[in-house]
Amino acid sequence: MAKVSNRFWFQLHGWFSLPIWLIFCFICLTGTISVVSHELTWLTNPAARALNPDDLPEKPMPELISIVEQAYPTAKVSTAMNFEDYLVNAVIFTDSDKPFAIAYVNQYTGEIQEINQGMTFINFMRSLHGWLLFPWESNYSIGYYLVCLMSFVMLGALITGLLIYKKFWRSFTQPKIRTNQGKKTVLADMHRLAGVWSIWFLLVMSVTGLWYLIQAVLWHADYSLEDHPPLVSVMELPTVKDTPVRPLTFMDALEITKKKFPEFKSTYLMPPEHFRDTYKLYGEGDFIFHDKYAYGVSVNPWNGDIESVREPVQMTSLQTLSHIADPLHYGTIGGIWTKLIWFLFGILLTGMSITGFLMWGTRTVKAARKEDTPKEQETM
The missing domain is CATH 3.10.450.40 (Nuclear Transport Factor 2; Chain: A,)
Known part of the structure; x- marks a missing residue:
């Protein structure tokens, strides 16, 4: 009876993880890149760096808005955003010849270092990871729902994986990767070890993903989590x-x-x-x-x-969830150091989806060969 039960959990684990492994792997990979998208922007775009060689104090954001308005007198500023201390502030505006533009303003020197009229790398990666660039219509996106549903896949894979690997805590006390027993054993050990050490990460990603799904349903139902600021009388x-x-x-x-x-x-x-x-x-x-x-x-x-x-x-429970989900999902709670931890475990999660597929593929091919062998013998 125990063997039948174990086989059932193993098959269920495979169905949770493998039939949609390509989408799941892609979402894990884009999410991992999104975690360090600010840092990658700093590395690849010198105009996005907020250099401060003279150790100047940071200018307030309203002053940066004024700088853009002075440089473009006919512009209408809609938003100003601050990202990291080492990245410039973004002032979003429209003008007669610019239907949409982002001014990269150095918050220390006040210099406008670039005018971007396209999609930034940060927005592209967050959009690709969040809703696979599917269009939004009537407060919902099919891609957003598809990504959020992966939380069930992740949670199901975690639960069934722990049921299969009953003494999983040994990977904490006696971690091992057997390299001398063939590819199948190596893949299994790597998959098992990465999964056990990523339990906390899988839980965080699953729970925040489930919240994003609830949030999507609320948006679709035109339910506003935050009250809109009142208009002036x-x-x-x-x-x-x-x-x-x-x-x-x-x-x-x-x-x-x-x-x-x-x-x-x-x-x-x-x-x-x-x-x-x-x-x-x-x-x-x-x-x-x-x-x-x-x-x-x-x-x-x-x-x-x-x-x-x-x-x-003063926040309600739903409002609190909406404001703590992103820091937990993208690892921004402790700055660059927690983002690096999230990036590392994001790589592990992406690798687990790949090793899981390779293990499934190896077993599938082996099972197919066993089924074909009797047929070949009967023909002979």
Whole structure:
């Protein structure tokens, strides 16, 4: 009975891992590259490097927006983003001859180092990994669902793998790869060893992947996890015939935000799109497991009132999950060092999908030969 049960779990493990191994391997590989996409951008694009040879203090993001607006007087800035200390800030804008452009602004020198009018490597890899570049329609993408469903494959492969390898803890205390017993044994040992040491990583990827699936369903159902910042009341707008000028600047809004959150570091800014819109400032604080947008403030540009606030202590359970999923999935919780750990285990996970396929292929060919042998003997 034990042998039948073991065979069943082994077959189930194969079906979880192998029939779609190519898609699974591709998603693992693109995710691994996405983890270090910032670092690869720094290595391959000198214009994206935020060099600071004179050890200058970092300029606030509203000042970088002003620099772009001065360089392109007819431009309309929609967003400013901060990535890493060693990467430039990105100021996204449109202009008469630029339907979409990204200004790479050095946050230390204030120099515009490049104008990018295409897709960046970071966005390309995140999109390729996140939804396989399938189009988005009506708040959903088939590719996004397909990628999220891989979390079931990963979780199923983990559970069945542990049921097969009952004394898996030996790979922690007595790790071994037998190189003198043939290719089949080497592949099995490598697959088993990588799987055991990656248990925690597989769990993190599975759980965050399941959350992304839930999030996709919520998006598809038009359920908003975050409340939209309220509009300025019409009664608060100045009653003048000429186009009114907002008395508060983006820099004023940043100072108001820092009074609310002293440890606030801006990472994502959006200027008002119309007269009833607010300054929207998002950033990070002292909660390391939350993403770079866990703190948020919308500031009334006419009177300086804070219209809405986002902070971890006031988040609902779903909001908390949405803000801790990315740091856990991409390993950004501890900066470059945790990203390197996630990158290493991403390589292991990608390798496991390959070794698993090779093992399955070897057994399949061997089984096919055994089935063909009696037929050949009967013919003779």
